[in-house]
Amino acid sequence: MxxxxxxxLLLDLLGTFAFALNGALTAVRHVRIDIxxxxxxxxxxxxxxxxxxDIMIDDLPPATFQDWRYLAVAxxxxxxxxxxxxxxGRMTVPIEVLDAVGLSVFAVTGASKALEFGxxxxxAVILGTLTGVGGGTIRDALVGRIPSVMSEGLYAIxxxxxxxxxxAAMMTDLYGIAAAVIAASTCWLIRIIGIRFKLNAPQPLGxxxxxxxxx
Amino acid sequence: MxxxxxxxLLLDLLGTFAFALNGALTAVRHVRIDIxxxxxxxxxxxxxxxxxxDIMIDDLPPATFQDWRYLAVAxxxxxxxxxxxxxxGRMTVPIEVLDAVGLSVFAVTGASKALEFGxxxxxAVILGTLTGVGGGTIRDALVGRIPSVMSEGLYAIxxxxxxxxxxAAMMTDLYGIAAAVIAASTCWLIRIIGIRFKLNAPQPLGxxxxxxxxx
Amino acid sequence: MxxxxxxxLLLDLLGTFAFALNGALTAVRHVRIDIxxxxxxxxxxxxxxxxxxDIMIDDLPPATFQDWRYLAVAxxxxxxxxxxxxxxGRMTVPIEVLDAVGLSVFAVTGASKALEFGxxxxxAVILGTLTGVGGGTIRDALVGRIPSVMSEGLYAIxxxxxxxxxxAAMMTDLYGIAAAVIAASTCWLIRIIGIRFKLNAPQPLGxxxxxxxxx
Numbered sequence: 001m002x003x004x005x006x007x008x009l010l011l012d013l014l015g016t017f018a019f020a021l022n023g024a025l026t027a028v029r030h031v032r033i034d035i036x037x038x039x040x041x042x043x044x045x046x047x048x049x050x051x052x053x054d055i056m057i058d059d060l061p062p063a064t065f066q067d068w069r070y071l072a073v074a075x076x077x078x079x080x081x082x083x084x085x086x087x088x089g090r091m092t093v094p095i096e097v098l099d100a101v102g103l104s105v106f107a108v109t110g111a112s113k114a115l116e117f118g119x120x121x122x123x124a125v126i127l128g129t130l131t132g133v134g135g136g137t138i139r140d141a142l143v144g145r146i147p148s149v150m151s152e153g154l155y156a157i158x159x160x161x162x163x164x165x166x167x168a169a170m171m172t173d174l175y176g177i178a179a180a181v182i183a184a185s186t187c188w189l190i191r192i193i194g195i196r197f198k199l200n201a202p203q204p205l206g207x208x209x210x211x212x213x214x215x
Numbered sequence: 216m217x218x219x220x221x222x223x224l225l226l227d228l229l230g231t232f233a234f235a236l237n238g239a240l241t242a243v244r245h246v247r248i249d250i251x252x253x254x255x256x257x258x259x260x261x262x263x264x265x266x267x268x269d270i271m272i273d274d275l276p277p278a279t280f281q282d283w284r285y286l287a288v289a290x291x292x293x294x295x296x297x298x299x300x301x302x303x304g305r306m307t308v309p310i311e312v313l314d315a316v317g318l319s320v321f322a323v324t325g326a327s328k329a330l331e332f333g334x335x336x337x338x339a340v341i342l343g344t345l346t347g348v349g350g351g352t353i354r355d356a357l358v359g360r361i362p363s364v365m366s367e368g369l370y371a372i373x374x375x376x377x378x379x380x381x382x383a384a385m386m387t388d389l390y391g392i393a394a395a396v397i398a399a400s401t402c403w404l405i406r407i408i409g410i411r412f413k414l415n416a417p418q419p420l421g422x423x424x425x426x427x428x429x430x
Numbered sequence: 431m432x433x434x435x436x437x438x439l440l441l442d443l444l445g446t447f448a449f450a451l452n453g454a455l456t457a458v459r460h461v462r463i464d465i466x467x468x469x470x471x472x473x474x475x476x477x478x479x480x481x482x483x484d485i486m487i488d489d490l491p492p493a494t495f496q497d498w499r500y501l502a503v504a505x506x507x508x509x510x511x512x513x514x515x516x517x518x519g520r521m522t523v524p525i526e527v528l529d530a531v532g533l534s535v536f537a538v539t540g541a542s543k544a545l546e547f548g549x550x551x552x553x554a555v556i557l558g559t560l561t562g563v564g565g566g567t568i569r570d571a572l573v574g575r576i577p578s579v580m581s582e583g584l585y586a587i588x589x590x591x592x593x594x595x596x597x598a599a600m601m602t603d604l605y606g607i608a609a610a611v612i613a614a615s616t617c618w619l620i621r622i623i624g625i626r627f628k629l630n631a632p633q634p635l636g637x638x639x640x641x642x643x644x645x
Contacts, residue, residue: 034631036587037580051486056266058275060488065553085634123280141357142571142580150252150357157251201249204300271481273490338495356572365467365572372466416464419515 004177011184012109013073015102020046020077021088022099023139028085031143035082041139042078043071046102048135053110053127057117100191103155104162104184107132111163112170112180121167128163129156154194157201162187219392226399227324228288230317235261235292236303237314238354243300246358250297256354257293258286261317264349268325268342272332315406318370319377319399322347326378327385327395336382343378344371369409372416377402434607441614442539443503445532450476450507451518452529453569458515461573465512471569472508473501476532479564483540483557487547530621533585534592534614537562541593542600542610551597558593559586584624587631592617 001009023045024038033041047064054062064070081088088095110131114124133149133156140147149155165183169175193199216224238260239253248256262279269277279285296303303310325346329339348364348371355362364370380398384390408414431439453475454468463471477494484492494500511518518525540561544554563579563586570577579585595613599605623629 028634031576031581032633033576033580034582034633036585036631037577038634040580040586055270055485056276056280061486061547061549061553065486065549068550068552071552071556082634117276119276119280120283122283122286123276126286137357142567142577144359144574144576146246146248146359147252147357150248150255151246152249155251156255201251203247203249204243204253204297270485271491271495332491334491334495335498337498337501338491341501352572359574361461361463361574362467362572365463365470366461367464370466371470416466418462418464419458419468419512 007177008105008109008180011101011105013069014098015105016046016070016073017077018095018098018102019106019135020074021081022095022102023136024078024081025085025088025095026136027139027143028081029089030145033143038082038085039075039078041142042081043074044142045135045139046074046077047071048138049106049131049133050110050135052134052138053114053131056127056130057114057119059113059117096195097192100158100188100195103132103159103191104187107159107162107187108166108180108184111166112175115167115170121171124167125160125163128166129159132156132159132162152200154191154199154201158187158190158194161190222392223320223324223395226316226320228284229313230320231261231285231288232292233310233313233317234321234350235289236296237310237317238351239293239296240300240303240310241351242354242358243296244304245360248358253297253300254290254293256357257296258289259357260350260354261289261292262286262350263353264321264346264351265325267349267353268329268346271342271345272329272334274328274332311410312407315373315403315410318347318374318406319402322374322377322402323381323395323399326381327390330382330385336386339382340375340378343381344374347371347374347377367415369406369414369416373402373405373409376405437607438535438539438610441531441535443499444528445535446476446500446503447507448525448528448532449536449565450504451511452525452532453566454508454511455515455518455525456566457569457573458511459519460575463573468512468515469505469508471572472511473504474572475565475569476504476507477501477565478568479536479561479566480540482564482568483544483561486557486560487544487549489543489547526625527622530588530618530625533562533589533621534617537589537592537617538596538610538614541596542605545597545600551601554597555590555593558596559589562586562589562592582630584621584629584631588617588620588624591620 020042024042027033027041028038047070050064051062054060107128111124111128114127115121119127137147137149162183165186166175166180169179169183235257239257242248242256243253262285265279266277269275322343326339326343329342330336334342352362352364377398380401381390381395384394384398450472454472457463457471458468477500480494481492484490537558541554541558544557545551549557567577567579592613595616596605596610599609599613
């Protein structure tokens with residue numbers, strides 16, 4: 001492996017770890033679950049987006065089932081939550097920063113994989129975004145929350161920007177480690193700015209008639 | 216393309232548009248979501264059933280990812296809801312009539328595609344019905360509602376009739392544009408009669424013990 | 431077919447029946463659904479785990495769509511609930527014993543099929559467990575409950591033991607009808623002991639802040 005590939009692999013594993021940690025932590029905060037629930041929901045958050053992407057592009061079994069390191073890192077992240085949930089609750093900022101790394105890397109690698117598998121540019125942007133947000137969406141559906149990606153903050157939009165830059169670079173033959181890092185950094189920065197200034201995507205007007213089930 | 220194929224394509228795109236419109240509208244009425252939620256839930260309602268069918272029959276990537284027109288029409292329908300949600304709320308009747316067109320076309324084309332891909336007749340009826348009702352079911356699961364197809368009105372039953380007529384016509388070599396139109400029209404008519412007279416499918420007796428989370 | 435294969439097929443169909451019965455019964459107790467909901471949720475509980483496994487190992491269309499007997503047995507089990515739901519509510523013990531048979535057989539056959547399709551041993555244990563618990567998890571997500579496998583009782587753990595014994599036997603070339611029966615019986619026994627003594631998996635400490643939506 002070249003140094004660039006090693007960097008991407010390390011970032012990918014770091015993102016998987018952060019997603020499992022943040023995913024399991026979100027789950028234990030909202031519902032009463034046991035160790036099976038913590039491990040399952042953490043791993044689904046970390047691996048679910050990539051699994052959905054691999055089903056869509058017909059790369060089965062999914063990549064996360066073929067490389068044991070992803071399973072191990074995801075299980076480890078969720079297990080840390082099981083042990084230290086009480087203390088991790090106070091570490092919101094570093095966990096959100098790490099989670100944004102996961103979102104950025106997944107959006108870039110997801111879009112690039114979709115394009116490599118022959119899908120069109122618009123589809124690759126959609127699937128890159130899905131790689132980043134899909135796992136958390138499945139988790140939210142399982143614990144009975146409105147998916148946060150659909151209701152609050154800026155989460156899908158930075159992922160779309162990162163995936164879009166990736167696709168633009170690949171279509172113009174400019175893709176490489178530098179382009180991947182630029183695309184991921186842009187996504188990460190928008191996400192962090194969104195957290196810092198509590199930005200939200202626009203909402204439709206005058207349609208919501210009763211209190212929903214989300215928080 | 217023959218005129219018949221063009222007619223079927225136009226009906227299919229019209230159904231996709233109606234499903235996206237109705238799906239996004241149902242979502243914004245029940246939960247507080249932003250533009251990402253409106254677009255995602257509208258597109259999932261419109262495309263989800265076909266994607267589930269294509270996974271089951273092993274036609275991956277799903278057809279809706281290979282033809283950009285479906286993505287564009289679904290996104291457009293959902294976007295209209297984002298802009299005009301307040302006014303669309305008063306247009307229940309025309310939207311339900313259009314939605315019934317989508318259900319009918321999807322049930323017929325879904326069953327016919329499943330049979331073409333070598334599945335048995337019963338499976339083709341199930342998958343035709345799934346094509347019609349699957350997208351709305353995923354949307355309801357994501358917004359925390361009991362899927363309306365499982366709890367109220369006549370929705371799956373007309374789809375099963377439409378899919379059943381399609382399979383019967385194909386098994387007896389009578390399938391063609393005329394049979395497809397008859398099957399879809401029958402489904403559409405049962406659906407409309409069900410809406411007009413507020414018909415429901417029978418419920419099991421004496422089992423329900425507490426108020427659920429549906430409306 | 432050899433007598434052993436016939437035994438496994440009969441147990442598999444018995445498990446499918448028990449899952450459909452128990453799955454439909456759980457659904458009608460928690461939410462107001464009609465006959466379509468009873469049949470759909472019963473069949474999803476019975477067949478959903480195997481379908482998820484077959485997607486992951488790339489054996490599409492799923493086995494349950496290729497053998498009509500599974501569809502028929504699952505529909506029959508759910509239909510019995512539609513007719514006799516009121517009376518079945520009193521037969522908790524025999525239904526739970528049968529459901530444990532389903533869990534055990536599905537965990538063993540699921541793990542063995544995953545290994546046969548070339549997945550690694552850890553992945554085969556995960557997919558065997560998924561075969562056992564996946565259908566009920568989809569049902570719970572559709573009716574808006576926290577999946578019971580993630581929150582109460584011992585359900586995934588016996589399945590993991592059964593799948594683990596199966597994988598261990600196959601890796602050491604000891605797998606056969608005797609090993610399958612031992613693995614399934616061990617799973618079944620742990621599940622029954624868990625029910626009898628109301629055992630739960632450990633929960634994380636001090637993290638849960640509000641009443642969730644589960645019972």
